Amino acid sequence: MATEFDPVADSSGIRSQPTTTTAFGREWNLTRLWYGFVGTAGFLAVWWAGGREVPSYLLPTPGEVAGALWAELVSGELLVHLGESLLHYIPGVAVGIVAGGLLGIGMGWSLVIDAALTPVVRVLRPIPPLAWIVFAIIWLGLGHTGAAFIVFIGAFWITFYNAYEGVESTSRDLIEVATTLGVDSNRRLLWRVVIPDALPGILTGVRTSVGQCWMMVIAAELFGAPGVGYEIITSANNLAMARSIAYMLVISVVFLLSDWAVRRVRSYLLDWQQ
Amino acid sequence: MRDHNDAAITIDGVSKQYEGEGGTTTALREISLSVSSGEFVTVLGPSGCGKTTLLRLVSGLESPTDGDITVEGKLVQGPDPNRGTVFQAYHLFPWLTVRENVAFGLVEQGVPDAERQDRVQEMLEVIGLSNFADAYPKELSGGMKQRVGLARALAVDPDILLMDEPFGSVDMQTRRQLQHELIHIWRDTDKTVLFVTHDIEEAVALSDRIVVMSGTPGCVQATVSVAESRPRNRSAQWFVDQVETLFERIKSNT
Known part of the structure; x- marks a missing residue:
C-alpha cells in the first residue's frame, strides 16, 4: 500500500525536463x-x-492562523502538546509494528500457525482500530496508555498484513537455491531468504503504519487523550478556530517528517532495489 | 588422464510421476545412467523431455517415484552443497552483493571469516568479476549473473556440479565465452559435471558423453561418447557430422 506522497515517477509533460534530486x-x-x-x-x-x-470562528484567515501558530510556538505549548501526542504515538507504533511483523512472518511461514489463527484474524482484522476505543477506555482509561493501545492496533494490522503477504510470496526458487547451498533449518531459511525477500513488503507496512497511525492518534485524542488532537477539539469548542487550524498544520508537518524519515530508512535498507 | 572408473552419480531405474487434476503424468520412465568421477556428461533433449526433472532429482530438490539415485555411494535424500546447482534463471539473491552471493554457501558451512574472504576473492578472480564484487545482481548483465551463479555453486568446492541449461538465457557470444570458461574451470578443478541442454552444439562442444533423451515420458534414447580433445573446433568435419547425427536422432523421436 503506497501513500499519496510517493515520488512522482512518470515522464510526461513538464516532468520530463532536466531535474535535480533534492533531499526530499x-x-x-x-x-x-x-x-x-x-x-x-x-x-x-x-x-x-x-x-x-x-467571522473568524467560521474561517480564520491565513494570517490569523500563522499568528496562532507563532503564539503556540513561542509560548512552548506547541512542543508540550506534540510531546504528549508522541508519548502515545511512538510506543504504540513501535510495539504494533514489531508484534504485527512477527505475527505476519509467523503466519506467512508456518502452515500450522496459519491454519490455527486464520479464523480469528479474518474476524478481527476488519474491525477499525477506533472501534476498540471502548475497550481502551474501560481497560486503560483515556490517557496515554489508552491512546497508545488504539495506535498499536492500527500499526499491528497494517504491518501484519504486509509482512504476511511478503513472507507468503517468498520466491520458491530462492528457497531451493538456499537449500542446495546448505541451508537446512527453518531458522536459517527465514533469516537468510524469507525475511530479506519479504523486507520490501514489511517496510511498506511500516511506512503505511507510521502515516496511518497519526490518524489514530488524532482520533483517540478527540475522545479526550491529551495531545495535539485534544487541542484541535478544545480550541474549536472555544471557537478559537485559528488555533485549531494551527494544530492541524502541526499534524501535517509531523506526518511529512515521519514519512520522510521512514522513506530514508527504507531506501537505505533496500538500496539493492533502486 | 582422468580416472573415470568410480561412479560419482548412479541413476538406477528412476521414474517420476506427478499427480495432477487430469490423472497421473509420467515425466520420466525407467532412467538408468551412471556418471564417472570427473566426467562431463550432458543430458540432451527437446523441451519437455524431462531432462530438467532428472537434474532436480539428482540435486535432491525432488524425489523419484521409483528407483534410486546415489551420489558417491550415498542415496540422495535431499539437497546437499556437495552437489552444486546452477540454474538457467540464475536465481541470485537480489539483496546480496556479488561477493555476498558467492559467500552464501560458505557462511552456511560456518567457514571462518578470513578463510571465507580468501575463498570468495579466489572465486571472483576465476570468474573475472573482482571489479564487481560489491555490485548488486540487478547491475549485472545476464552473462555476469551466470558467472556469479557458477561461482556461488563452486565456492563450497562441491564434487558434483549440476547445471540446468545454464547458458540458455544469454546471447550467443556470451554463451560461447561461458562455455569456454566452464571447460577451463572443469579441467582445473576436476569436478564431475552433469549438464542439461537442448543445444546440440553446446553438448558436442563440452561433453565427454552425451545422453540423448526423448519425451514424453522422458527416457534415455541413446548415449554418445565424444572423445575429441578440447577446445573443440566447431567447424571441423567430425563436429559438424556429430551435430547432424544427433539432430537427426532427436528429430526422428519427436
Whole structure:
C-alpha cells in the first residue's frame, strides 16, 4: 500500500525536463517550483478572500492562523502538546509494528500457525482500530496508555498484513537455491531468504503504519487523550478556530517528517532495489 | 588422464510421476545412467523431455517415484552443497552483493571469516568479476549473473556440479565465452559435471558423453561418447557430422 506522497515517477509533460534530486527525493526544477508557487499563492488568496468575508470562528484567515501558530510556538505549548501526542504515538507504533511483523512472518511461514489463527484474524482484522476505543477506555482509561493501545492496533494490522503477504510470496526458487547451498533449518531459511525477500513488503507496512497511525492518534485524542488532537477539539469548542487550524498544520508537518524519515530508512535498507 | 572408473552419480531405474487434476503424468520412465568421477556428461533433449526433472532429482530438490539415485555411494535424500546447482534463471539473491552471493554457501558451512574472504576473492578472480564484487545482481548483465551463479555453486568446492541449461538465457557470444570458461574451470578443478541442454552444439562442444533423451515420458534414447580433445573446433568435419547425427536422432523421436 503506497501513500499519496510517493515520488512522482512518470515522464510526461513538464516532468520530463532536466531535474535535480533534492533531499526530499522529489524531482525539482524551476518550472515545477514556479507552478507550485503560483498554486500555493492562489490557494492562500482564495482562503484569505473567503476568511475576510466571514467571522473568524467560521474561517480564520491565513494570517490569523500563522499568528496562532507563532503564539503556540513561542509560548512552548506547541512542543508540550506534540510531546504528549508522541508519548502515545511512538510506543504504540513501535510495539504494533514489531508484534504485527512477527505475527505476519509467523503466519506467512508456518502452515500450522496459519491454519490455527486464520479464523480469528479474518474476524478481527476488519474491525477499525477506533472501534476498540471502548475497550481502551474501560481497560486503560483515556490517557496515554489508552491512546497508545488504539495506535498499536492500527500499526499491528497494517504491518501484519504486509509482512504476511511478503513472507507468503517468498520466491520458491530462492528457497531451493538456499537449500542446495546448505541451508537446512527453518531458522536459517527465514533469516537468510524469507525475511530479506519479504523486507520490501514489511517496510511498506511500516511506512503505511507510521502515516496511518497519526490518524489514530488524532482520533483517540478527540475522545479526550491529551495531545495535539485534544487541542484541535478544545480550541474549536472555544471557537478559537485559528488555533485549531494551527494544530492541524502541526499534524501535517509531523506526518511529512515521519514519512520522510521512514522513506530514508527504507531506501537505505533496500538500496539493492533502486 | 582422468580416472573415470568410480561412479560419482548412479541413476538406477528412476521414474517420476506427478499427480495432477487430469490423472497421473509420467515425466520420466525407467532412467538408468551412471556418471564417472570427473566426467562431463550432458543430458540432451527437446523441451519437455524431462531432462530438467532428472537434474532436480539428482540435486535432491525432488524425489523419484521409483528407483534410486546415489551420489558417491550415498542415496540422495535431499539437497546437499556437495552437489552444486546452477540454474538457467540464475536465481541470485537480489539483496546480496556479488561477493555476498558467492559467500552464501560458505557462511552456511560456518567457514571462518578470513578463510571465507580468501575463498570468495579466489572465486571472483576465476570468474573475472573482482571489479564487481560489491555490485548488486540487478547491475549485472545476464552473462555476469551466470558467472556469479557458477561461482556461488563452486565456492563450497562441491564434487558434483549440476547445471540446468545454464547458458540458455544469454546471447550467443556470451554463451560461447561461458562455455569456454566452464571447460577451463572443469579441467582445473576436476569436478564431475552433469549438464542439461537442448543445444546440440553446446553438448558436442563440452561433453565427454552425451545422453540423448526423448519425451514424453522422458527416457534415455541413446548415449554418445565424444572423445575429441578440447577446445573443440566447431567447424571441423567430425563436429559438424556429430551435430547432424544427433539432430537427426532427436528429430526422428519427436
